[in-house]
Amino acid sequence: MSTQFEVVVDVDRPIEDVFAYLADGRNDPEFSPRVLAMEKSPDGDTHVGTVFHSTVKDAGMRSQRDFEIYELTAPTRMRWHEVSHNSITAEEGGYDLEPTSDGGTRVRLFNVLEGHGVGKVLLPLAGSAARRDAPAFGRRIKKAVEASA
Template sequence: MSTQFEATVIIDRPIEAVFTYLADGRNDPDFSPRVLKIDKSPDGVTKLGTVFHSTVKDAGMKSERDFAITELTTPTRIRWREDSQNSITVREGGYDLAPTPEGGTRVRLFNVLDGHGIGKLLLPLAGGAARKDAPDFGERIKAAAERAA
């Protein structure tokens, strides 16, 4: 059982700058208030196999989450999967980037959520909340990426 949410925004920054910003998952706390802490392994430039280890707070509960980069096509595509054992995980997530004629970047974000154990019962609620927040989440990404310039 899975559910998906997505958002699309136009960021007023060149595609290369947006890609570099989004590929470094350590920037996630800039636009995702649920991320309390995040580290990267190994250090250095994000590449295929890089893992971001995070502590997040969802519905008042803290959990540890590991996201592995599964695809990186500079400057247009980033994909990840969650390698954690939580009740709701991200089977696949990603960013699709495209330049705009005005010199900005169109970014589509998506996550496919899976429920495990009790998470199968919670998935419709979590998915609904994620879909409801998706437009605002996209706007937070836009604001953070534009501030990072």
């Protein structure tokens, strides 16, 4: 059983800048309040096989989540999947970027969430909450990327 959420937002920054910012998952705490900390291994540029280790807080509980980049096509496409074992995981997620006619970038973010064990029962609630927050999440991405200039 899985559920998906997505958001599309236009960012007033060139596609190369947006891609570079989003490809460095260590920026996630700037636009995702649930992410308390983010580390990257190995150091250096993000590439296929890079793993981002995060500490997140969901529903008042802290957990560790590890996401591996499995596809990276600069400056238009990034895909990840969660390699940690939690009750609800992001089986697949990603960014799709395309330039806009005014020199900005259209960003599509999505995550496919999957429940495991008790997470199967919680998945509809988690998916609903993620979909409700998606527009605000998009606005936070836009604000953070534009402020990074």
